[in-house]
Amino acid sequence: MNSLLEQFLSEARDFLQSISEKLMQLESNPNSVPLMTELFRFVHTLKGNSGLFDFPEMTRVLHASEDLMDAVRNGRVNYSNTLADQLLEAMDFVGMMMDEIQVEGKIIKNYSATAAEVAKSLRGLLDSADAVNVPVAIEIYTEEGLAAKAISWAELPELNLPESIAMALYRCVMDGDTVFWLQYTPEPECFFKGEDPFFLARQVPDTLWRNVISTNDASSLAEMDVYRSQLIFQFLTTAPTEELDDLFRYVPDQIHRIKIPALAFVKPNGSVNNQTVDDEFISSALVLLEENNLAGLTRTLLTMLELSAPDLWSSSVLRWVLQCIEVEPDNERMQYALLNALRTQITPDWSSMTPTIKPHEVAIEPVAVRSVITPTIPVISSGLPDELLQIFHTVVNTQREILSLPGKWSAGRLQSVAATLLGCYRTINHVYEIETEAALQLALTEKSPLPLLALLEAALLDVAVVNTPESEIIESLGGRENANRGSEDVVSVGRRSEDAAGASQSKTLKVDQEKIDRLMNLIGEMVVAKNALPYLANRAETVFGVRELAREIKSQYAVINRVAEEMQDTIMQVRMMPMSFIFQRFPRMVRDISRKLGKEVELVLEGENTEADKNIVEALSDPLIHIVRNSLDHGLELQDVRVAAGKNAVGKLIIRATQESDRVLIEIIDDGNGIDPTVIKNKAYEKGLIDEATLERISDQDAVNLVFAAGFSTASVVSDLSGRGVGMDVVRSAVERVNGTVGIESIAGKGTRIYLSLPLSMAVTNVMIIQSNEQIFGVPMDLVVETVRVPRSQVRMIKRKQTTVLRGRIVPLLSLNDLLANDVAQLPNEDDEFATLIVRIHGEHVGILVDNFRETVDIILKPMTGILGGLPGYSGAALLGDGSVLMVLNPRELI
């Protein structure tokens, strides 16, 4: 995949996300102009980007979306939920195509029908509004597809149709058909791509008129290159745009399409002789028209027709008047204009009959429609190759247009116009250079564009410019290309130095995640390595007896320690990600699900900017979605249930992230019907998760906590949303995998609060080293509540289990040797006290008896792999500063 496409995909995904976000925000704030403007800009930019590639379906849908958003932005269409739905659907469609591009490098499936449908439904929203507000008299359909733009009459293609066909087309349009003028200009190299443009041309449906033009410019037939297409196909067709778009979907840029208004066909033809139609006849016909005596007028016209030769231009006019009376009896202006044409012998200027078109306000890109433009100002024929000539004229004419603009003129604008013109003139032998400079000086003094404009007008009329030999220009073009090729090395060297200069200017740098991970691992090793220094200092002093060196090592260690910690912090910062990364999908999700369930839900997101390590944030994603789905599905009630319960009709769902020292706290709070502990108790009992005794004495809070028990799922009805057989136990294990904890509080009928607590970063784990059975182990500090020494006398046997009472609470005591299946008693200290680690497991305090406590250390915890990976009870291993391996216990599994 090339880098441009990659860039497109990565940027496009951001845009899709932002679009859906903005739509959500608009939902609660439908009149916000800044939101709409921003939304429009996203869609607009995305469409522009897609236009760079050959994804006609994608561009079409985006184009329709853009037009719709433009209408919303301008207040022509009101924002509505339907509108948001359709736009979201359209963006999903675009996203789907991008997925395909990502995988396949291009769009493989044929989406043209779907694209047409999506675009159509978007346009449906637009059209209903446009029909009332904006009359578009003529539409031009450019290669971009369905862009409706007004163009002036002068820009319509010159149609020279036989009268019968013209009349048929005129009737078609009057009957409500849409007639398109279609020009298909295959690219010259198309034969080499296996294309047969003639075959394609023959597939155009509902063709009422067709033509093929050869642009063969070879001076002799022998020189003709038969394998370069020189053809231009033209059609008039009533086929629906969708069919045409589909037919030409691979060559949309070679298609030029214009919707032709009825009047454009009304063009009498025939031979013009000097003998004008009898003036008296015209006068009497006009009188009949004024009296609205159409029957009389028809008779008169028929008589006149019989008297004239049928191939005369005037006869054609007469037939057109008759046609008009038949089709549009009320269109007096048209009939009048035609009759009047008998006097002037000029086809009526229909443009004056379509007041919605203001020639100076309409514009099209000249290059795109070059074949149909009738130049309205004198044109210099300089002998430039056609393509360049077109461009030359576009630029020069544009400067003329600019100079004709009213308003204040800054020196900069005048200078830039002059600079542009000078660039152009240099192309045709440096003509007018001196004159332009002089005119510019005058213009600057007068602060007026007029001197430049006057010179330009004169230049345009000047035929002296005509005769630059063509060969000269072509040579100079070719020469430049050669020169470029020759100096390629120089160019690339220059560019590289340019890049170096530019690098410092960019503000964001996208880095491959793997590189960051590698950095993280390296700094982890560094932290461990630096931890070796205190050991070394210790050895220097105790083993080698050089106290001085020991002190120096220690002071060096302090420095390295500080730098390493800073480095670690910085790298962690790089890995930090805001919660918004996962929060951003909730508005859409909540909206979609609540719609589906027929519930009204207000979603409140708080603390989206709270940051945590990338891995943590990513690991949170699925559990959070699960919890939110649960809340929507089982927590929040239907509207009538809520009202009956005296609650606000709209349910409220709060997702909040806060940072608490080195942990992130995520809360999902709903004001739904809460969890009924009785239901939970009974269910757990039914499923055999608790025994009868527990059922009777379990507290409500404990009962609620049962939802986290493995195999527990409250869904009484299996819905497609959350009742897929996995319950909150999945959430719990996912959270615990990243050293997080999860808890729940619920009041029946009032609502539920689920909270997740996670470390900010999982890269470095703070563990306490403990000693048991002559071995050392690590225990993650985030589980350790406190360390106490429990005198043997305080250990009581309750229900045959060791316990002790700590601060008025009974705490079960477990011996680590027992847990690790070592048949050795724990060693007490000299005072016959047991070192006891109080850990928090699933909200419960449990005491673990060990032989002794040691220091706490920061370690890089590596999960165990291979055979050891299957070992329960350990969360991983780490390397200590002295090179020994520390096994880190996972008390949750151990107990």
Add this chain to the structure above:
Amino acid sequence: MAIEYKKSLAVFSDFVGVEEAENLLEWLLKNPKGKINLAECGHIHAANLQVLMAVKPQIVAGSKDENLQLWLGML
């Protein structure tokens, strides 16, 4: 053969592909009065079309394919 060249007549049949264009042009240049019979022709590749358009030979029989004849009738 999609084009059968007789003394002064080229008879087109079925589908005349892109590869015929060069020969067709050559033949027409050698036989300036060469005529074309399209009666049994269903389609000609655009390359042949532009040769016919450039040389403008006499077409003695139009195609029985109505749609093709609509296009070629103008030549």
Add this chain to the structure above:
Amino acid sequence: MKHILIIDDAATVRLYHRNILEAAGYSVDEAINGIEALEKALVKPYDLYIVDVNMPKLDGYGFLKEFRLQENIKQAPAIMVTTEAGANDRTLGYAAGANLYLTKPIKPNELVAYVRLLLGDLS
């Protein structure tokens, strides 16, 4: 070598234009909005500016209006490039100081031809 500044908020479009113009032998810098463009132009004047219309912070019109008032750099030609081909936008662009108004996507050879013409590089 002549220097061109591409001002566009869409990275894809910037890359597209950059590829074309660099292949044509120009040196190219990028700016993501009007403000950044002004900052860059004031540090290092460019021979030509290719300006998108719809950008955050400072759009193409705003940029051109400001730019045309800056001493020493204000005279460079500017091509406004956008997907909006509406008539009003066009006139606004010219009034703001654009010398040309092109519709995206511009075909590579066309863009190069326009740029060469405006810079007088055809001869």
